[in-house]
Amino acid sequence: MIERVRDQRELLAALERAPVVLLVGARQTGKTTLARTVVEPRSESYFDLDDPRDLARLAEPMTALEPLRGVVVIDEVQRRPDLFPVLRVLADRRPRPATFLVLGSASPTALRQSSESLAGRVDVIELGGLRATDVGEEHLDDLWLRGGLPRSYDAIDDEESIRWRLNYLRALAGRDLPEFGMGLPATTIERFLGLVAHAHGQLWNSAVPARALGISESTVRRYVEALHDALVVRVLPPWHANLAKRQVKSPKVYLRDSGVAHVLLGIDDRAELLRHVRVGSTWEGLVIEECVRWAGPMMTPYFWRTPNGAELDLLLVRGDRRVGVEVKRADAPTMTPSMRAALAELSLDRLVVFYPGPRRCSLAPNVEVVPAATLVEQGPT
Numbered sequence: 013m014i015e016r017v018r019d020q021r022e023l024l025a026a027l028e029r030a031p032v033v034l035l036v037g038a039r040q041t042g043k044t045t046l047a048r049t050v051v052e053p054r055s056e057s058y059f060d061l062d063d064p065r066d067l068a069r070l071a072e073p074m075t076a077l078e079p080l081r082g083v084v085v086i087d088e089v090q091r092r093p094d095l096f097p098v099l100r101v102l103a104d105r106r107p108r109p110a111t112f113l114v115l116g117s118a119s120p121t122a123l124r125q126s127s128e129s130l131a132g133r134v135d136v137i138e139l140g141g142l143r144a145t146d147v148g149e150e151h152l153d154d155l156w157l158r159g160g161l162p163r164s165y166d167a168i169d170d171e172e173s174i175r176w177r178l179n180y181l182r183a184l185a186g187r188d189l190p191e192f193g194m195g196l197p198a199t200t201i202e203r204f205l206g207l208v209a210h211a212h213g214q215l216w217n218s219a220v221p222a223r224a225l226g227i228s229e230s231t232v233r234r235y236v237e238a239l240h241d242a243l244v245v246r247v248l249p250p251w252h253a254n255l256a257k258r259q260v261k262s263p264k265v266y267l268r269d270s271g272v273a274h275v276l277l278g279i280d281d282r283a284e285l286l287r288h289v290r291v292g293s294t295w296e297g298l299v300i301e302e303c304v305r306w307a308g309p310m311m312t313p314y315f316w317r318t319p320n321g322a323e324l325d326l327l328l329v330r331g332d333r334r335v336g337v338e339v340k341r342a343d344a345p346t347m348t349p350s351m352r353a354a355l356a357e358l359s360l361d362r363l364v365v366f367y368p369g370p371r372r373c374s375l376a377p378n379v380e381v382v383p384a385a386t387l388v389e390q391g392p393t
Contacts (some may be wrong), residue, residue, distance in 0.1 A: 014162065016146050022137060025115075027083060030135035031103035032112045034126050034213040037139035038243040038268070039188055040180060042162050043115045046085055046139065050113065051313050057110075061088040073098045080110050087115045096129040117188065117207035138243065138309075141165070141269055144302055149385040154227045156298050157282055159271020177275040184215065184244065192238035200225060204235060206264060208245060209276035215262045215317075216247075236265065244268060246301065249357075251327050260317045273297065280384035296339040299366045299384055300326050301338050306391025311335070322353035323372045328393060329384055335393050336363040343367075347375045355379070364392045 023046060026033045037043050044060075051058050057080050059066045070076050073095055077084065089095060099112055114126075126134050141160025144152055158165045158173045161180065171209035185201035194201055207221040218232040225232075239245035246268050250260040267273040273294050279285050285294070304313045307328050316324040316336075326337035336354050338345075345365050355363060355378070363379045366387070373381050382392075 013045070014142060014146050014166070016042065016046060016142070018143060018145050019139060020049055023050065026135040026137055027111050027113065030111075030133065031108055032099055032114060032130050032134040034116065034129075034130075034134050034136045036116050036136065036243070039117050039184065040163060041139050041141050042163050042242075043117075043139050045162070047085050047087065047113055047115055051083050054201075056080070057082060057084045059084075059086045061086065061091040063302050067091070070095070075103075077102060077110075077112075082110060084110050085113045085115070087120055089114045089116045093125045096125040100129045100133065103130065125250055140194060140243075140301065143305060144385075144387040145389075149388045151294055152385055152388070153282065156270050157274065157285055157293065159269040159274070161269055161271060164271050173271070174280060176269055181272065181275065184242075189238065189242060189244075192242050194238050195233050196225075196235075205239075205244075205267075206276050206373075208236070208239065209267055209273050210290075211265055212267055212273050212277075213296050214264060215260070216265045217262065244272075246304070246313075248300075248313060248315050248326075251316045251329070253338045260319075264315050266300060268296045268297075268301055269295050270301075287302055292341045295341050295368075296325060299339045299387070300337070302387045303328070303366075303392045306387070307335075307393050311393065316354060316358060318353070322350045322357075324350065324354040324358070326392075327358065334358055334360050336360045337392050338363065339366045340365055343369055345375075345381050347379065351375075351379060362393075366392075 023033070023035065035043050035047065038228045059070060061067055070092065077098065086095065102110065102112065106221060142155065142162060142165055143160070144155060146154050149209055155165065161343045164173045164177050167176055175306065181202060182198070185205070186198040189201055196204065204221060204225060207224060218229040220231045222232045236245065236247060240247045244267065246266045248266065250263065274285065275370065277288065277290055279288055301328055311328040314327045314329065316327050324336050325339050328335045328337070336358065345367050351363060354360060360378065363374070365379070365381045366384045367381060368384055370383055375381060
């Protein structure tokens with residue numbers, strides 16, 4: 013098992029801060045495995061609501077939970093959203109005898125209940141797949157090809173990894189995504205995901221999948237929002253300092269896991285990936301996802317584009333601080349007109365250009381070319 017040091021550290025810090033920690037993420041990102049590093053699964057303080065025996069233990073939740081001490085884990089909490097008001101009462105006890113670690117597969121019900129019932133008492137952590145820091149510099153290409161879902165990355169070979177990802181997609185389409193309001197047959201949801209994969213890293217045009225699937229554009233937009241809520245897709249909005257002067261309205265879409273994107277695109281191995289027309293887009297998606305996770309919830313991600321073609325792949329904003337990120341799959345990136353325009357128009361504090369090469373260099377004041385492998389050690393900010 014790969015040790016996820018950064019995620020463990022973040023989780024332990026949250027458990028110190030808040031009486032309730034809500035750990036959310038898409039299916040199979042490793043939430044349960046991470047929780048089991050904190051609490052032994054056979055402990056009386058561990059409740060797996062996929063297990064009917066644990067569901068029965070919580071038939072009277074106050075009676076079951078009130079005597080417990082230390083960290084208490086409730087896994088798959090979306091099956092019992094009625095627990096949140098009980099957790100609010102237990103979280104308000106002084107001194108605090110227990111901290112509750114609550115796991116959910118990004119259920120809309122769980123997130124809504126937590127924000128309403130546990131306002132001011134809950135710390136929310138979003139868990140993605142394996143990070144570059146988890147696998148190390150020498151395995152960054154494996155992470156790109158197979159993605160960060162642990163069972164896909166850890167598969168014994170590429171064929172087994174592909175088989176696992178195909179089964180994962182079928183489970184998403186048949187069971188999980190309908191819970192987010194995607195009212196289509198499972199095979200049509202898989203087709204929809206394929207259309208998203210072909211738009212990976214591009215401006216989203218709802219008219220294309222609407223025509224392909226015979227549904228309205230408003231329905232397509234709603235389904236993309238559902239995929240975003242399910243943490244399957246990242247919808248990156250355009251940056252505009254003034255709504256009245258907004259120049260680009262459409263967002264860009266990225267499948268959060270590069271391995272899922274590759275299997276939807278029919279990419280089976282590294283040689284095929286390097287020949288594929290989307291090789292630059294999936295590489296860009298991997299680096300952007302790593303950068304957003306490094307930046308954390310304190311910085312908001314955008315992209316920037318103007319009608320005359322100037323573009324910035326990622327803009328991270330917190331207050332007056334602005335950090336730009338460009339992703340280049342090139343041997344020796346150079347200063348471009350888009351970079352100059354971004355520096356001038358966005359007043360960037362820093363512009364980082366990630367590329368697959370081994371050396372870092374400066375292109376201009378506050379503009380640095382950085383090997384993508386440095387994402388193992390540091391982020392863009």
